[in-house]
Amino acid sequence: DQLEQRLASFVSDNIPGVAALYFSTGYMANVGTITALAALDPSVEVFSEALNHASLIDGMRLARVKVNVYDHCDTTQLESMLGASSARVKLVVTDSVFSMDGDLAPLPNILQLCAKHDAWLLVDDAHGFGTLGDRGRGALEHFGLRSDRLIYIGTLGKAAGVGGAFVAAESSVIDWLVQRARSYVYSTASPPARAYALLESLNIIESADGKARRARLQYLIDLLNSELQLEHWTKLQSSTAIQPVMLGDNEQVTQVSAMLHDAGFWVPAIRPPTVPADTARLRITLSAAHSDEDVVALARTLNQIESTL
Numbered sequence: 001d002q003l004e005q006r007l008a009s010f011v012s013d014n015i016p017g018v019a020a021l022y023f024s025t026g027y028m029a030n031v032g033t034i035t036a037l038a039a040l041d042p043s044v045e046v047f048s049e050a051l052n053h054a055s056l057i058d059g060m061r062l063a064r065v066k067v068n069v070y071d072h073c074d075t076t077q078l079e080s081m082l083g084a085s086s087a088r089v090k091l092v093v094t095d096s097v098f099s100m101d102g103d104l105a106p107l108p109n110i111l112q113l114c115a116k117h118d119a120w121l122l123v124d125d126a127h128g129f130g131t132l133g134d135r136g137r138g139a140l141e142h143f144g145l146r147s148d149r150l151i152y153i154g155t156l157g158k159a160a161g162v163g164g165a166f167v168a169a170e171s172s173v174i175d176w177l178v179q180r181a182r183s184y185v186y187s188t189a190s191p192p193a194r195a196y197a198l199l200e201s202l203n204i205i206e207s208a209d210g211k212a213r214r215a216r217l218q219y220l221i222d223l224l225n226s227e228l229q230l231e232h233w234t235k236l237q238s239s240t241a242i243q244p245v246m247l248g249d250n251e252q253v254t255q256v257s258a259m260l261h262d263a264g265f266w267v268p269a270i271r272p273p274t275v276p277a278d279t280a281r282l283r284i285t286l287s288a289a290h291s292d293e294d295v296v297a298l299a300r301t302l303n304q305i306e307s308t309l
C-alpha cells in the first residue's frame, strides 16, 4: 500500500485523482490492464502502434477486441482510424520509448487526438520511468502532459532495478482493475521485501544522485554519438538509453555481436521476429554506470569492425 501510494505520487502532476496498482511483472500489468479495460463495454476498440511491445499485443489478443494497428508514429493514420470508429469505448495503446528503436512516441499529439475523439490513452513507459524527465518520473513528465484519460504503466525491473510494474490512472480505473485484471486477481501478491526495495529505488530516483545519473546517461549518449563514425551501417536517431545500430542482415549482425563480445562488449543482436524482416540490428543500451572509456572503446571497436567487413 505504501509503495502504491508513492508510485501514484510520481505521476500525480500528470493524472488528476491518480491511484496506482502494483503488478508482479510488466507483462502481467499490460495483459491485465488491457483485458480489464476491454471488459468495460462490448464495443471496445483498440488503436495500437505498430511497434508496441509483445506484452501489449498479447493483452489485446487475450481481450479478443477489435484492434486497429497504425504505422509507427503515424498520427495522421491514427486520427483517421479514430474518426472512422463508432465504438463507445476507444483505447489508444503505445510504448513511450520504443524498446528496439529507442525513439519516442509523439505523446502530446496522440493525447490531443484522444481528447478530440474521446479515447483513453494507455502509455507503456518501461524505458522512460526513472530515466526521462527532470525528476525521473518518466515520459509524462518529459512531455509535461496532464489528463484524466491517461493510463500509465511503468515497469520497475529496468531503471528502478528491482522488478514488477505499476499501473497509474484515475482512481476509479484502478478500482476496476482491482476487480477485473485477472493477472492481478489470480496471481499471488509479491513479497513485501520487494516493495521495500522499490521504495529505496524511488528514493534514489528522486535524489540528487538520481538526477546526476540521468545527466551522466545523457552525456554518455552524446559521447557515443560523437565517437561513432559509421559509413555503411546506420545508428538510429535516439535520445534515450537505447541506441540501435541498423545492419539489416541477420548473419552479419550475429557475427558483429560475437566480435564485440570477444572484444569485451555485450551488445545483443536483435533479429526478426523481434523486429521486422531485414531490420536486424545491434541494440546498444547505455547505463550511467558505464565509464567514458567503456563508451569510447565501444564506438571505436564498432568503427573498426565496420571498416574490416
Ligand SMILES: *Cc1c(COP(=O)(O)O)cnc(C)c1O
Pocket (backbone or CB within 6 Å): 024, 025, 026, 027, 028, 030, 053, 055, 095, 099, 124, 126, 127, 155, 156, 157, 163, 164, 165
Ligand atoms: C520489458 C518491457 C515490458 C515487460 O516488463 P517486465 O517487467 O519485464 O515483464 C513491457 N513493456 C516494455 C516496453 C518493455 O520493454
